[in-house]
Amino acid sequence: MNIILIGPPGSGKGTQAVKISEKYKIAHISTGDLLREISKSGSELGNRLKRIMTEGKLIPDDVVINLIEQRITDKGFVLDGFPRTLNQAKMLGKIAAIDAVLFFDLPDKEAVRRLSKRRQCRSCNRVYNEGASKCVCGSQLYQRDDDKEEAIRERLKVYQSETKPLLQHYKSRMKRIDASQSVEKVFKDVCGILSSLRV
Ligand code: AMP
Numbered sequence: 400m401n402i403i404l405i406g407p408p409g410s411g412k413g414t415q416a417v418k419i420s421e422k423y424k425i426a427h428i429s430t431g432d433l434l435r436e437i438s439k440s441g442s443e444l445g446n447r448l449k450r451i452m453t454e455g456k457l458i459p460d461d462v463v464i465n466l467i468e469q470r471i472t473d474k475g476f477v478l479d480g481f482p483r484t485l486n487q488a489k490m491l492g493k494i495a496a497i498d499a500v501l502f503f504d505l506p507d508k509e510a511v512r513r514l515s516k517r518r519q520c521r522s523c524n525r526v527y528n529e530g531a532s533k534c535v536c537g538s539q540l541y542q543r544d545d546d547k548e549e550a551i552r553e554r555l556k557v558y559q560s561e562t563k564p565l566l567q568h569y570k571s572r573m574k575r576i577d578a579s580q581s582v583e584k585v586f587k588d589v590c591g592i593l594s595s596l597r598v
Contacts, residue, residue, distance in 0.1 A: 400425060400593070401495050402477040405565055406503025407558045408551070409510035409517065410578040411585055413526050415503070416479035418586050423593070425475035430483075432524045433466050434458055435543075453544040455553030457561060460486045471495055483562045488569070499596050500569040501589060503578035507555050514551045518542055 400423055404412040413429060420427035438449035444462075451458055467481055471494060482488040491497070518527045522538035534540055545554060566573055574592045578585060 400475045400498050400596075402499045402501065402593070403482065403491075403497055403569075404477065404479050404501050404503060405562065405569070405573075406578055407505055407507070407510045407562075408554045409513040410503035410505040411582065412479045412503055413524075414582055415501075415585060415589055416477045417525070419477045419589060419593070422590070423475070423477075425477055426470070426472065427479060428467065428470050428476050428481070429479040429524070430458075430463050430466060430481040431479070433470075434463070435524075449544075453550060455545050455550035455557065457483060457557055460484060460490075463487060464490050467491070468494065482565060485561075485564055485568060488565055497569075497572065499593060500573045501592065502566060502573050502575045503585075504575050505578040509579055510555060511548075511551055514546045515548065517546050 402419065402425070404416060406412050413431070416427045416429065419425070434448055434452060438445045438452060448458055448462070463481060463483075464487060467478075467487075470476075476495075478491075482491050513528060516529050518531060518540035519525070519542075520527075520534035520536060520538050521541055523534060523536045525534050525536070527534070527540060531540060544550065576585060576588050576592070580588070
């Protein structure tokens with residue numbers, strides 16, 4: 400099963416992608432996590448990516464497409480954070496058949512509220528929404544540079560202009576999910592949709 404998740408930052412794509420990949424035993428591919436790894440490397444490319452991400456802007460399509468091409472296999476995947484532009488979606492359509500497109504619908508106000516409280520694990524990338532200070536894996540949590548107010552606003556703007564048009568592109572296969580619900584309820588809705596699509 401090949402699944403893509405579309406939704407604004409903070410809509411729970413990462414959290415749900417982990418759960419989907421565990422339940423359906425498919426690869427979880429997060430372009431954000433892959434890009435953050437490169438940005439920590441200290442290389443010239445890493446520093447360039449870090450600057451762009453900290454500003455809340457998108458990484459150029461060719462860099463992200465290259466990352467995805469290296470990771471996609473025929474064993475099934477859930478893509479978290481890709482595609483984010485029409486160009487990326489068209490490229491993906493050439494290398495893989497997509498079975499499900501899940502749209503995580505969340506109002507901007509709630510996205511801002513969640514992102515400003517969000518913390519991530521330095522080691523396993525698990526995401527926490529409120530209150531936690533340590534990850535279940537034992538590592539420390541940190542606040543992403545792009546989870547600060549100005550970058551959040553920019554990311555939401557970029558989502559509206561670059562990513563939201565994908566809903567039209569995937570109209571025939573797209574299923575909407577109310578992402579303002581609890582993690583458990585969202586996952587229940589996700590599983591309901593995926594099991595209705597399974598052959
Ligand atoms: P995420 O972890 O999915 O919120 O992504 C964090 C940041 O990584 C984004 O704000 C972008 O700067 C960059 N990024 C992640 N995925 C993509 C993508 N598909 N295309 C361009 N930039 C991306």
